[in-house]
Amino acid sequence: MKRPLVVVAALLLAGCTAAPPPPPPAPPPGPKAELGTWGVDLSGMDKNVKPGDSFYNYVNGAWDKQAVIPADRSGIGSFQSLAILSEKRMKEIVAGLEAKPVDQLTPDEKKLRDLYDGYMDEKAIEAHGLEPAKADLARIASLKSLKDVAKLMGSPNVSAGSLFAAGIGIDDKNPDHYSVNVSAAGLGMPDRDFYLLTNADIVKVRDAYKVFIATMLDMSGAKNAQARAEKVLALETAIAKVRWELKDQRDADKMYHPMSFAALKKSAPQFPWDSFFSEGGIPLNGGERQIIVGESTAIPVLAKLFAKTPVAVWRDYLTVHYLHSYASYLPKKFDDADFAFFGTALSGRTQQNDRATRAVRLLDSELGEAFGKLYAAKYFPPESKAKVEKLVSNLLKAYEADIKTLPWMGEETKKKALEKISQFTPYIGYPDKWRDYSALEISRDDVIGNIKRAAAFNWKRDVTRLDSPVDKAEWYMTPPTVNAYYNPPFNSITFPAAILQPPFFDPNADDAVNYGAIGAVIGHEISHGFDDQGSKYTGKGVLQNWWTEEDRKNFDARTAMLVKQFDAYEPLPGLHVRGAATLGENIADLAGISIALKAYHIALGGTPAPVIDGYTGDQRFLLGFGQVWRTKMREGALRSRILSDVHSPAEYRVLGATRNLDDWYGAFDVKPGDKYYLPPEERVKLW
Structure with missing residues (x-):
């Protein structure tokens, strides 16, 4: 990556060479940044x-100690501290609601206060026991x-766990339409590998999970809880053996397996699909409703497992979940027993x-949006939104300039990539239209x-709009959330x-x-549109290949190097x-930092x-x-x-991105022999 060149006129003395111009002086002090004087601790x-x-x-070591x-x-x-700040601010909003006379609360504010007060009334919760x-x-x-x-597994009114997850999503190959999605589920622990x-460490967690299952069964009144817990754990272990690995679950092509409801029933006949869908109210159109199936090879195997598992074991499984x-x-x-496993x-x-x-x-x-509306009004000033919108605009321009000069991508693919960049939609701060909670x-x-x-x-909201056009202004995070995302079917960043x-x-x-x-965070989210999965979607959000075969092979070879690293x-x-x-x-981190640095250089306007x-x-x-990735985690987490x-x-997000960035080597004089030095030919160059 080259820095902008500055042409300087200078008077040369005979026999002398011109020294490079000194950098401009630092600007006079303005309002102090929150961290340090200019933004870094x-x-x-x-x-x-x-x-x-x-x-x-080097950046975070003293902080970490x-x-x-x-x-x-x-x-x-960084993320956790902001989450704590966000929680503090949400509490301040609630305190304001609590101080208002009830007749001055809006309907949404009344619901917020009632939900909060009911949850906080631990004395009443204890008195009610298991009655609710x-x-x-x-x-x-x-x-x-x-x-x-x-x-019961398919009931939207009872959250009792299920062998399969069913929901309303966006059709990846027809993103103007909603879809019915079914995928494998069934695990109580975070991943099949647990x-x-x-x-030894995983076995210890697994033993604690068995204790959790037995404790929950015992408190529900079950006899022989220990023996029954063994059977529930054995069932979930059998499910885990069938479930796909995480790397396959994130593969957009593999997870898109459409079939009619009738074909789904035929492919996995041991599971009573009609019963599963009976309480959801989804119109199945005589079996012709298309279902998009994820982990498709696991579904028939899990259906067989379902059929051979005794109802008594399923009852215990559902009770625990x-x-x-x-x-x-x-x-x-109950709360303490749950925390003893999932928290500790x-x-x-x-x-x-x-x-x-x-x-x-x-x-x-x-x-979330009733609460978020109050949060955004109090804590997100319009001037912050305007500055971030400008940053996003500069990042998109930097990406556009970068794509035009990529040496490894052909002109045909570049044209499609530039079309996609031009169709990005950014959402900043909060939605333009808030949800209606009146019902x-x-x-x-x-x-x-x-x-x-x-x-x-x-x-009900999801099912009611199933056959309506997709609402592409919808947000999938709330304003108090410390996060961001790219949505491939919308080609949007939020x-x-x-x-x-x-x-x-x-x-x-x-x-x-x-x-x-x-x-770099904005660049990261933009880059998801061009990572190994996001790059499979067009600018209109359609899961459809737009790459030439040669360019995709070139891209895959580079990303394989990143996998190995x-x-x-x-x-x-x-x-x-x-x-x-x-x-x-990892692609998004690397591309994000690369594009953000380009955008910064563009913003300098040719001046040092x-x-x-x-x-x-x-x-x-x-x-x-x-600095933004400073994180200290407990071993279990x-x-x-x-x-x-x-x-x-987080540590490896910093190490993995910087060591592939040429500018990092020059900025900090990184040389062969340093632990994370990579020879130029081994550095992954993408965007």
């Missing part, structure tokens, strides 16, 4: 570490046949989040009923309000830092990053970047990038990330 750096030996530790993970968190860092769940548990206990079991691996789903709304002993054994936390934190998360989950009933004194009614409300603040975006920070931080990283002894499962995110506190513009950009997440651990 210099005190968090460890300058005893060579940048080439670990750029992550001092950082303390709160007892109620599985990790701490009594009817559902009695229904599970009364199941007599496999048809009964399948019917059931199948034999190393039901109690897990509703544990937070049941008496403390799985992720290492020793303490629950306080009840108020969990309560505001519940509001964000069940009434959702919320009762102050019926917590579990509220959760069930919210699920039925969302399901950045909720909560991520658009320091250390990701600070209007008072140096431009270089903002480009390295939120710029990440496979070599070993965050925990004997447990490596899974390069194929994390490939899309100032040097601030001894750091060049490129150095400040890279420090900003490294890190293990879960490696086994069940498509994202690499």
Whole structure:
């Protein structure tokens, strides 16, 4: 990557050579950034570490040594700190609602307050005991046949676990239409490998899961809970053996297997599909309704497993999964038993989040846009939205310029790629149109009923619009969410309000830092449109190949190098990053940082970047990038990330992206012999 050239007129003295012009002075101080004076926490750096030996530790090493993970968190860092801030702000909103006279609340505000107050009333929850769940548990206990079991699994009104996941999505090959989707499900732990691996740490987690199952059965009143727990775990282990690996689950082509409902029944006849769909209200059109099937080869095998498993085992399975789903709304002993596994054994936390934190998360989950509307109005000023929109525009321009000059892509594919860039839609901060919750009933004194009614409300909305045009203005995250996403069928990128603040975006920070931080995040999401899976979708969001065969082979050869690099990283002894499962995110990290740096250079307008506190513009950009990924995780949470997440651990996101970027070597004088030095021919060059 070349920096912009600056032509300078100079008077040359005979016999002398001209010295390069000095960089411009740093601009006069303006409003102080939240981190440091210009956006980077210099005190968090460890300058005893060579940048080439670990750029992550060079940027974050001192912070990491001092950082303390709160007892109620599985990790701490940039994302987690912002999540805590977002929770604090949501609590402030709730406090405002609590202070209002009830007759001054809007209908949505009243629902928010009632949902919050009901969840916070632990005394009433204890007094009610299992009574609010009594009817559902009695229904599970009364199941007599496999048809009964399948019917309950498919019920949108009871969250009791299911062998198959069914829902309304977007048709990847016809993105203007909604689709009915069915895929394999059935596991209580995060991934199949928690059931199948034999190393000691995984076995320990598996043993704890068995204790959890037995505890839940025992508290439900079951006799011989230990023996019954063995059978439930054996069932889930059998399911795990059939489920696809994560790398295959993220393959858009493999996961798109359309067939009619009649053909689905024929392909897996041992499962009572009519019963499964009977309570959902989906019009099946006499069996002609198209179903898009994921993990297609697993479906028939799981159907056979379903048929040979005794109803009694399914009853226990459903009881445990039901109690897990509703544990937070049941008496403390259920909540504590659930946390003992999912909070402590799985992720290492020793303490629950306080009840108020969990309560505001519940509001964000069940009434997300009603809550988000209040959040955005209070915490996301219009000037921040305007600045981020400008950044997005610059990133898209940088991507367009980059595509035009790619040496490895032919003109035919370039033309289609440029069409796709021109069709990107960015969504910043919050939706333009908010959801209508008027049909959702919320009762102050019926917590579990509220959760069930919210699920039925969302399901009815999905089914009602099944045969209507797709709403492409819909958001799939709420404004208080610290995250961002790319949606292939919409060809859109979305950045909720909560991520658009320091250390990701600070209007008072140096431009270089903002480009390295939120710029790289924006570039990351744009890049998902061109990663190994997103690149399979056209600019109109259709899952359809638009590459020449030669260009795709060239791209695949480069990404195979990236898979190999990440496979070599070993965050925990004997447990490596899974390069194929994390490939899309690793591509997006590398492309994101590359494009963001180009955009920063474009934004300089041909003038050299100032040097601030001894750091060049490129150095400040890279420090900003490294800083946003500072993360300290508990071992259990890190293990879960490696086994069940498509994202690499944060440290390796920094190391993997920077060592493939030529500019990093020049900016920090990285040389052969440094641990993460890569020879030029081994650096992956994509976008």
